[in-house]
Amino acid sequence: MSSSLPSLDRFASDKLAALDAAALRRRLRETDRTDPVRVQRDGKTLLSFCCNDYLGLSQHPAVKVAAIDAIARYGVGAAASRLVTGNHPLFAGLESRLAALKGTDDACVFGSGYLANIGIIPTFAGPGDLILIDELAHACIWAGAKLSGAKVISFRHNDVEHASEFLQSSRAAFRHSLICTDGVFSMDGDLAPLPDLAAVAERYDAWLMTDDAHGIGVVGGGRGSSFAFGDKVPVPLQMGTLSKGVGGYGGYLCASQPVIDLVRTRARSFIYSTGLPPASVAAASVALDLIRDHPDLCARPVNLARRFTAALGLPQAESPIVPILLGEATAALQASDRLLQHGFLVTAIRPPTVPAGTARLRLTFSALHDEADVDRLATVISNEILRS
Ligand SMILES: *Cc1c(COP(=O)(O)O)cnc(C)c1O
Numbered sequence: 001m002s003s004s005l006p007s008l009d010r011f012a013s014d015k016l017a018a019l020d021a022a023a024l025r026r027r028l029r030e031t032d033r034t035d036p037v038r039v040q041r042d043g044k045t046l047l048s049f050c051c052n053d054y055l056g057l058s059q060h061p062a063v064k065v066a067a068i069d070a071i072a073r074y075g076v077g078a079a080a081s082r083l084v085t086g087n088h089p090l091f092a093g094l095e096s097r098l099a100a101l102k103g104t105d106d107a108c109v110f111g112s113g114y115l116a117n118i119g120i121i122p123t124f125a126g127p128g129d130l131i132l133i134d135e136l137a138h139a140c141i142w143a144g145a146k147l148s149g150a151k152v153i154s155f156r157h158n159d160v161e162h163a164s165e166f167l168q169s170s171r172a173a174f175r176h177s178l179i180c181t182d183g184v185f186s187m188d189g190d191l192a193p194l195p196d197l198a199a200v201a202e203r204y205d206a207w208l209m210t211d212d213a214h215g216i217g218v219v220g221g222g223r224g225s226s227f228a229f230g231d232k233v234p235v236p237l238q239m240g241t242l243s244k245g246v247g248g249y250g251g252y253l254c255a256s257q258p259v260i261d262l263v264r265t266r267a268r269s270f271i272y273s274t275g276l277p278p279a280s281v282a283a284a285s286v287a288l289d290l291i292r293d294h295p296d297l298c299a300r301p302v303n304l305a306r307r308f309t310a311a312l313g314l315p316q317a318e319s320p321i322v323p324i325l326l327g328e329a330t331a332a333l334q335a336s337d338r339l340l341q342h343g344f345l346v347t348a349i350r351p352p353t354v355p356a357g358t359a360r361l362r363l364t365f366s367a368l369h370d371e372a373d374v375d376r377l378a379t380v381i382s383n384e385i386l387r388s
Helices: 007-021 061-074 084-088 090-102 113-124 137-149 161-172 194-203 257-266 279-293 293-312 329-341 371-386
Strands: 038-041 044-048 108-112 130-134 151-155 177-182 206-211 237-243 251-255 321-327 359-364
Touching: 038 108, 061 177, 061 279, 084 130, 090 108, 090 251, 090 279, 090 293, 090 329, 108 257, 113 177, 113 206, 113 251, 113 257, 130 137, 137 151, 137 177, 151 161, 151 359, 161 177, 161 194, 161 206, 194 206, 251 279, 293 321, 293 359, 293 371, 321 329, 321 371, 329 359, 359 371
Parallel strands: 130 151, 130 177, 177 206, 206 237
Antiparallel strands: 038 044, 108 251, 237 251, 321 359
């Protein structure tokens, strides 16, 4: 039959068949999320340990009211790029809150974290420049680096010495250099060694950029990875998302005034894409106030993650993300299925999100989980997954 398909459909079908055969096909599953940690799927209530809504702010009453009020006042869409007519008055409040939280002159909000990275990186690097990226950094950092046309080199995960060797041997051959890393690694949960990276960046006049998608709201007292090492680490480009700990949607860059001013006039994903809807901006502003005012709430996800790693004898969690490496994609899918049978939703993470041979369960802990939930999960994982 497939030979009678038009070539485009045949191309897609063959690709899908290959992905199916390798257990790497992904499917959307309808999931009703009406509570920060409990979801409904196929008529069953499941306790989710795979949402990035670390503080439950996506469902916080004050955050919801802010979004509803913004819709009532400004409507549902921004209507244009922010440089045209889409810069409604809520943006200034959000950007000043982000800058205050991160300790920078200013901030620039984008449509999403992905859009932020593919806009920021080409603004600061191009042909003739060098970008060093941690090998486990997020997909959209790589996408931004590729778009920039700069020379891109990966260094071994969290290996500052390796990054430094590249700079020592090659920095002089390039005009500018960027070092890009996740602040909190999205699939591994560990922190980048920012004080050492900042020192290397300083030594070789490279510009350090952190993607703190999983840092804001949950490490460094809620201020993110630059604040997780005692003194504030000098990171001139602090990028992140409003879609995880902040609970809503959108991306941002926090930086000095000239850097933000340049981004606003040069970053293509900022210029040529519609501004965030007013509701998203209003929601994030209230969420950031909650983060600023509630350090105990911000500390709770990591504390619960540590309770879990201690119970299983795993290395102590550094963030709310705890990976359990299982190897092959099928092993991760089976483990996820087994947890489903016990009422836990923990999606299997497979290549190319993670390197081949490192498929895993990726657990995320929320401030709204109970200690008893965490203990029950630890028992089930210990009995059903680590011991089988
Ligand atoms: C989720 C994520 C992004 C993308 O952010 P969105 O706002 O969801 O587009 C970027 N970087 C990292 C490290 C992420 O985990």
